[in-house]
Amino acid sequence: MNKLFKVIVAVLLALSLGTPTAFAHQDHGHGHGKDSLVALGDSIPFGYNLTTNNSSPAKNAFPGLIADEADLRVRNLGVPGWQTTDLLTALETNQKFRQAVRHADYVTVNIGSNDFLEILRAANAESGGNQQKFQELLAFKLANSDVFDNIAAILEEIRSRTDAPIVLYNIYNPFQVNDPLHRVSDLFLPQINAKFAGLADAYDDVELADAYSAFGNNQAKYVIPRDIHPTAAGHKVLAAIGIEAFCFDFVHN
Template sequence: MRVRNLAVPGWKTINLLNALNNDQKFIQAVSKADYITLNIGSNDLLKPIKDAFVASGGNLDAETIVINNSLETLVHLYPGLVVANAYEIGLNPLNNLIPGDIHPSLVGHKKLAQIGLEALGLD
């Protein structure tokens, strides 16, 4: 697969929406893509998961965390939309996150890639 990374550190949803509506580089890249992965706002999600893991003494399981269930509703509304449950990397922050940080480690990035491939049926 050819990958085109359009990430911009620090962007909020409004910045992405503006680029998708006004920036020709973004518009062309999205219109030509077979697959699009979108990740925005993860830092806001990973930090509470990491804090909960630490507070639990490492006994946190997926059932303890309530992730936005409306994502599943979107799958029914938009055919072809796939939700990859990437939040699970936060369940093992000692391996999947950079120590003292909320960003994925090399192991975490590999896990994210596998989650994405499985979600798209490309594993």
Template structure:
């Protein structure tokens, strides 16, 4: 199964890597993760990362060349495997001055899909998913730190279903508290910063596409702006 996932990931990346070079810059930004940095559903066919995805906006405003390695549907476990084993990922990341990471949404969405909604989900199941997610993010950041001297920007997880109210916002708040603690710990010995997508999207359902879980263009702009703030500080 691991080999199958690896091969699928590799085939995805061969098709999806889209360097962004409006600016003739020697500085590089590499985006990794799932469909959020990919800009899923902002174009008709989703064949390639959308030029409206937030990594490209960051690149345009900061004068950085961007390579988008986002893979729709990617989980945190699959990202760990790609960063450790996929040479497309590894060789691209080595040249990065900035690595932008958004991952974890599919870990949680897969649990919701399994139960066909939030009802019936036991806290023990949530705890296992959160534990694995945090460990995978830790493993990913540690490997990124080995590969590059660049700054690592880790986005936490916004609420994809704001209409669910407290039934989802409270668990997500807990998850992001743990996320924040992890990045704070890692920041003492790696070049990593947390980018708070959760707070930026809180109270703004208009940042999410209707009947979808992905950001609108406005939501992507917000993700770009909060990332730029961390780059400039």
């Protein structure tokens, strides 16, 4: 937690200075006013279950928190249930998504959790309760998944439309510590998240937000009980590491 504490302190210090200098404006030629943050992904950026009816993206989901703290306009395009193929298709064919990205000054991408949960459930169902078979099936399905090809294509599609900095979130462990799936997830998520890091390194102006390390084993605080989505406190952590990632990007430009 030392790193996370330092991140939060840094964010609070930046806020106390009054102006979000880390988010210095890059002119993309689309008028004046506040810069825009476009959030792409699934139910996590949407802020699922932060509100009672989930009728629209939650204002206290991490994209809104980043926007508030950095004085940005936010366009939250997170869609509950989406997998990587859904987001890729939207970026390729949906004018709302394509136009939003084209006019973005900052972009966050949080996608892949539903893909991996589906793989996890399939391996569990096919294993018949055999733990060794379950782990073997899970490893095989992960190795043969097209998730990272999809995420690479998503990053390429975004980059073809804007030179805005992109923050790519990796996957936190969504299971409470006393859930047997917590340990299983911890066996595989480091390998999965290493691929997220590799993708971030492979593209210009793409930085990684390490949700896995930030949440650690603090699911009791950061994940809604009997759920897999972040609590309000969890979203504050996701916002903090997003701000850190954007600031890191500007330091190196």
